[in-house]
Amino acid sequence: MLSISTDIGQGTITAFAQMAADALGIPVDDVDVADPDTSRMPDSGPTVASRTIMVVGGTVTKAAQAMARILQSHAAETLGASNVECVNGVFRAGGRALAPFAAVARRYLIERGPLVCFEQYQHPPGIEWDDKAYRGDAYPCYAWAACAVEVEVDLDTYEVSLLDVLQVADAGKAVHPVLAEGQVEGGTVQALGYALLEEHFWSAKGQLLNTRMQNYLIPTALDVPVLRTLLLENPYPSGPYGAKGLGELPMDGPAPAVAAAVLHAIGRLVPELPLSPDRVMRALESAP
Amino acid sequence: MKFTVNGEERAVEVAPLKRLLDVLRDDLGLTGTKEGCGEGECGACSVLVDGELVDSCLVPICQVEGTQVLTVEGIAPSGQLTPLQRAFVERGGAQCGICTPGMVVAAHCFLASGQPATNEAVREAIAGNLCRCTGYTKIVEAIQGGAGSAGDGRSPKGGALEEAARR
Numbered sequence: 001m002l003s004i005s006t007d008i009g010q011g012t013i014t015a016f017a018q019m020a021a022d023a024l025g026i027p028v029d030d031v032d033v034a035d036p037d038t039s040r041m042p043d044s045g046p047t048v049a050s051r052t053i054m055v056v057g058g059t060v061t062k063a064a065q066a067m068a069r070i071l072q073s074h075a076a077e078t079l080g081a082s083n084v085e086c087v088n089g090v091f092r093a094g095g096r097a098l099a100p101f102a103a104v105a106r107r108y109l110i111e112r113g114p115l116v117c118f119e120q121y122q123h124p125p126g127i128e129w130d131d132k133a134y135r136g137d138a139y140p141c142y143a144w145a146a147c148a149v150e151v152e153v154d155l156d157t158y159e160v161s162l163l164d165v166l167q168v169a170d171a172g173k174a175v176h177p178v179l180a181e182g183q184v185e186g187g188t189v190q191a192l193g194y195a196l197l198e199e200h201f202w203s204a205k206g207q208l209l210n211t212r213m214q215n216y217l218i219p220t221a222l223d224v225p226v227l228r229t230l231l232l233e234n235p236y237p238s239g240p241y242g243a244k245g246l247g248e249l250p251m252d253g254p255a256p257a258v259a260a261a262v263l264h265a266i267g268r269l270v271p272e273l274p275l276s277p278d279r280v281m282r283a284l285e286s287a288p
Numbered sequence: 289m290k291f292t293v294n295g296e297e298r299a300v301e302v303a304p305l306k307r308l309l310d311v312l313r314d315d316l317g318l319t320g321t322k323e324g325c326g327e328g329e330c331g332a333c334s335v336l337v338d339g340e341l342v343d344s345c346l347v348p349i350c351q352v353e354g355t356q357v358l359t360v361e362g363i364a365p366s367g368q369l370t371p372l373q374r375a376f377v378e379r380g381g382a383q384c385g386i387c388t389p390g391m392v393v394a395a396h397c398f399l400a401s402g403q404p405a406t407n408e409a410v411r412e413a414i415a416g417n418l419c420r421c422t423g424y425t426k427i428v429e430a431i432q433g434g435a436g437s438a439g440d441g442r443s444p445k446g447g448a449l450e451e452a453a454r455r
Contacts, residue, residue, distance in 0.1 A: 008383075008384055009382070009383030009384030009385060009421050010383060011383075178378075178379065178380040178426075179380060181380065181426070182380040182383055182421070182422060182423075182426060185422060185423035185424075185425050185426065186383065186420070186421045186422050186423045187423075188423055189422075189423035189424065190420065190423075212325070212327060212329070213324075213325040213327060213329035213330050213418070214327055214329050218418060218420060219424075220415050220416075220417075220418060221410075221411040221414045221415055221417070221419075221424040221427070221428065222411050222412065222415045224423065224424060226407060226425055226428070227423055227424075227425045229425075
């Protein structure tokens with residue numbers, strides 16, 4: 001499986017292998033997701049914009065489905081059967097096992113040479129984007145999330161503590177639920193850091209002053225509670241297995257949720273992030 | 289300087305203030321220990337020195353003379369995984385992996401202490417290990433899984449989710 005989408009820990013290798021394996025009817029371990037190499041792989045676009053599973057994975061799936069159709073018809077021909085289907089690595093027809101995938105593939109290779117299936121992303125029908133006029137539907141679908149947090153504000157130190165955090169995310173289809181949860185949870189904590197801890201300090205000349213881990217604070221395991229994550233699946237019909245984008249989605253809700261929770265707790269809106277103790281103090285001590 | 293690393297006696301001839309992190313990675317070829325910040329804030333370089341959890345970027349090599357150092361490579365024999373490490377794999381405790389060696393060392397130290405693996409105690413134990421990818425929930429679950437399970441560290445939940453991925 002050749003694409004330049006890059007696994008940086010979000011699980012691209014696993015998800016692509018799952019999607020190709022599912023389309024081909026073979027075990028997931030039999031799919032080799034090659035290391036990205038722009039000298040020998042097509043331009044799959046950058047690994048950004050929550051697009052990897054939906055756009056590139058969708059294209060991987062189509063290519064694997066095309067390959068599956070070709071091999072199915074080759075198997076039907078060479079094995080003298082109809083309605084051939086590959087299930088768990090074995091081509092079957094009429095309830096009987098006929099031949100392993102590897103044997104069918106090897107025979108194809110010998111008789112017809114290498115089989116390469118190439119797919120390019122197409123917008124689904126009805127979605128049109130004019131890149132010259134910059135008009136139309138830039139995105140074929142949207143993903144949705146909701147976040148709720150419970151906080152406690154210490155009225156002596158003005159510190160905000162997180163008691164409970166819940167994020168519900170609809171990504172159409174969680175291709176790998178553990179990896180999908182991982183994206184939601186990681187993004188949630190980044191956004192909670194944005195809400196409570198992370199702040200840039202600039203010099204008069206626009207240089208960042210706090211450039212070290214010592215003075216740019218990100219959440220530790222003690223700064224956030226156990227996160228509760230719910231994945232909803234409202235399938236996107238043109239997405240692979242119904243999947244939509246997920247990577248950026250969890251960042252949107254938590255910081256506003258924390259600000260709203262603090263407002264609920266102290267009756268004052270702290271209008272600037274992070275909700276540091278000094279900002280909470282100023283909000284409480286200013287005239288209502 | 290002579291000291292034991294992962295049960296093996298090693299000797300190096302380096303400047304006494306060379307960081308343990310650099311000796312491990314460059315002189316001994318043990319690149320499992322990572323540099324995240326170089327200032328003792330992130331914990332990616334965590335190792336054990338005589339059973340104590342330290343940031344190896346802050347330890348000058350002269351300080352480990354005659355001690356027993358444990359790095360992530362020494363947690364399990366090559367090719368095998370401890371229940372803790374299996375739990376990390378199966379529960380999504382690792383994403384990009386840069387914090388993982390330090391997390392595993394810190395968790396290993398905590399589990400060796402025999403303290404009950406409550407949510408609070410585990411988080412205290414890894415408070416010095418920053419992670420930007422996971423949000424910590426699955427790391428804590430993995431450490432609790434490493435504590436609670438015997439054998440190969442599988443949990444029913446982990447098994448079901450792995451099964452879903454392999455269907």
